[in-house]
Amino acid sequence: MQATGYLWDPESVTEDEELPLLRTEKLMLNMGPQHPATHGVLQVILELEGEKILKATPHLGYLHRGSEKIAEQGTYTQVIPLTDRLDYICAMANNWAYVRAVEKLMGVEVPERAEWLRTLVAELSRISGHLFWLGTQALDIGAMTVFFYTFREREVILDVFERLCGARLTNSYMRVGGVERDIDPWCIDKLREFLATFQARIDEYDTLLKENRIWIRRTRDVAVITAEDAVEYSLSGPSLRGSGVNHDLRKAEPYGVYEQLDFEVPLGKRGDTYDRYYVRVRELEQSSGMVRQILDRMPEGPFITEDPKLRRPDKVLVNASMEAMIQHFKVVCHGFDVDKGEVYCGTECPKGELGYYIVSDGTGNPYRLKIRAPSFVHMGALDHMSRGYMIADLVTVFGTYDIVMGECDR
Amino acid sequence: MPATHEGAMEIVDKLRESFPDHYMGHKVFRDEPYIGIRKDGLREICRWLKETPGLEFDYPVEVTAVDYMGDAERFEVIHVLWSMRHRRRVILKTRVSEADCAVGTVTDIWRGANFMERETYDMYGITFTGHPDLRRIMMTDDFEGWPLRKDFPVEGRGWRENYDFLPQVGD
Numbered sequence: 063m064q065a066t067g068y069l070w071d072p073e074s075v076t077e078d079e080e081l082p083l084l085r086t087e088k089l090m091l092n093m094g095p096q097h098p099a100t101h102g103v104l105q106v107i108l109e110l111e112g113e114k115i116l117k118a119t120p121h122l123g124y125l126h127r128g129s130e131k132i133a134e135q136g137t138y139t140q141v142i143p144l145t146d147r148l149d150y151i152c153a154m155a156n157n158w159a160y161v162r163a164v165e166k167l168m169g170v171e172v173p174e175r176a177e178w179l180r181t182l183v184a185e186l187s188r189i190s191g192h193l194f195w196l197g198t199q200a201l202d203i204g205a206m207t208v209f210f211y212t213f214r215e216r217e218v219i220l221d222v223f224e225r226l227c228g229a230r231l232t233n234s235y236m237r238v239g240g241v242e243r244d245i246d247p248w249c250i251d252k253l254r255e256f257l258a259t260f261q262a263r264i265d266e267y268d269t270l271l272k273e274n275r276i277w278i279r280r281t282r283d284v285a286v287i288t289a290e291d292a293v294e295y296s297l298s299g300p301s302l303r304g305s306g307v308n309h310d311l312r313k314a315e316p317y318g319v320y321e322q323l324d325f326e327v328p329l330g331k332r333g334d335t336y337d338r339y340y341v342r343v344r345e346l347e348q349s350s351g352m353v354r355q356i357l358d359r360m361p362e363g364p365f366i367t368e369d370p371k372l373r374r375p376d377k378v379l380v381n382a383s384m385e386a387m388i389q390h391f392k393v394v395c396h397g398f399d400v401d402k403g404e405v406y407c408g409t410e411c412p413k414g415e416l417g418y419y420i421v422s423d424g425t426g427n428p429y430r431l432k433i434r435a436p437s438f439v440h441m442g443a444l445d446h447m448s449r450g451y452m453i454a455d456l457v458t459v460f461g462t463y464d465i466v467m468g469e470c471d472r
Numbered sequence: 473m474p475a476t477h478e479g480a481m482e483i484v485d486k487l488r489e490s491f492p493d494h495y496m497g498h499k500v501f502r503d504e505p506y507i508g509i510r511k512d513g514l515r516e517i518c519r520w521l522k523e524t525p526g527l528e529f530d531y532p533v534e535v536t537a538v539d540y541m542g543d544a545e546r547f548e549v550i551h552v553l554w555s556m557r558h559r560r561r562v563i564l565k566t567r568v569s570e571a572d573c574a575v576g577t578v579t580d581i582w583r584g585a586n587f588m589e590r591e592t593y594d595m596y597g598i599t600f601t602g603h604p605d606l607r608r609i610m611m612t613d614d615f616e617g618w619p620l621r622k623d624f625p626v627e628g629r630g631w632r633e634n635y636d637f638l639p640q641v642g643d
Binding site: 131309315421430 | 501502506530550552556561582583585588591608609610612
C-alpha cells in the first residue's frame, strides 16, 4: 500500500463500515517563561488542536519589580531612572512621557530649546526602537540577516545617546522642566552623517523583506485584527495603526514641537503582521525626516527651566557660593513639592501610548503613580489575535506588538 | 479637535442631566473632565458613554485604582476613556469602601479592560463583579496580600527570618 498519511486505507472503507473511532483531545502546551523568542520572560499556556491554537493564556509577572510601589517612596526626580527600566529599548521616550505627566500636573513651562531637544531624542529613540523591533522580528521569523544590518544603524544612535547623557540604554536624560544637558556639535555631525545614508539603509531592509516571499507568507494575514477590535482591545501605536485607525497622540494632542514639524502618520489596511511591519518601516522614514528638520531648525537658548525649585544650579556656582550649595542640596535631597491634584497624561512612544496617572497629595513624592504600559495592554489581545493560527505563528503574534516584558510587567 | 474647557463641560453637563442620581461631582483640569460617580451607576454610565452619539468613548485607556487609606470609602477606581472620533478624554472616578470592595466590570463593554481590571484586582484586592477571569496577573496565585495598598509594607513581612539558612539582616 502506498503511504498516504492516512491511519487506515481509505479505499478499503465502504459506506456500510463504520470508521475506526479516532481519539482526539486538546493538547496543553507550556511555552516559556524561558524562551528565546519571548523578548523577556513570558509564559504562555497554549491549548492546541494539532498545531492549531485554540486558546493562548499569557502568564505575566515574571519581571514584576513593583515600579509603581517604589515610585511612591521616592521624590519625583527619583522616578526618572525607574522609567528607563520599563521599555529599556527606547528609554528616552519613557523619560519624556513621565516628565510630561509631572509638568502637566504642575503647569511647568519648558524652554523652547528643551522641547526641540526632547523631540529630537524621542524621535531618535523611535528609530532605535523600530530598528530593534525590525531586527528581532525578522530574527524570530527566521530572517537572520536583517538583524545585523539594523543593529549596525542602531549603534550610531546609541553612540550619540552615550555622548549626550553618558548612558546607552538607561538614559535618564529628561528632567522636570527641561533636559539634563545640551547637545554638542559632535552629536549633530554624527547625526547628519547618519541621516545622509539612512534612507539608503531603509531601502536595503526593504530589499531584504518587502518582497521576500518567505517573509510575506509568514506575515501576510497572520494575526489579523480589525479596526473595531483593535480599538476595543485598546491597542495603540503601530499595532493600532496597522489596522488603519488614524490615532497618533503626536497629531491628536500635539506636544513637544510636533505641531511645527512636517510629518505623516503611516497607516496599514488589513491589520495583519505585514501591515504593522510596513507601518513601522514607514515610521522610520518619517522619524528620520523629523530628525533632519529638528537639526536644521533647533533654536538656541536654555535647555532647562530657570526655576530654582526644579533645577540644580551650575556646578561652578555650587563650589563658589553658599546659596547655590543650599539650593543644590535642597533639589537633590528633598526634590520639589507638587500641588495636590491628579492628572492623566499619555504620550506616543514607539510601542504605543505610554500613559502616567499621577496623584499628588501635595508633598514631594507621588501618592500614586500608575503606568499605562502599551505592552501590557497589548498582551490582553494576545488570546484574541492568536486563536486559529499555527503554533509557529505565536512568535509572530507577540513579536508584532513590539513587546518588551520590562514594560509589560513593570 | 483639541480638548477645550467648553468641550469638557459639555460632557459633564450631559452626564449630569442623564444620570442625576449617579453624578457626584466633577473637576476640569487641563481641559479634561474628571467626573466622580456612584458605583451603582458605573456600568450604565460606561455603556452610555460608549454608545451615545456625540460622545462615543470607544477606547478604554486605563482602569486603575488609588488607595486613600483612612477615608470611609477607601478606594477610588479610575477609568480613563478616550474617544477616537472626537479626540478627547474623560476620567471617571468611583469610590469603593473596604468592607464592600467590589465594583461592576466593564469587560463586556470594552474587551480591552480585561487585563486592566485583573491588574487592579491583583494590586488592590478590588473585585470586579462579572469579570470573566478575575485572577492575579502579576503576583503568583498563592501570594497573600495586596501589594499596592498603602498598608502593604515596602520591606516585606519578615519572610526572610523564617529561613535560617539565609543570611539575616545584621549578621
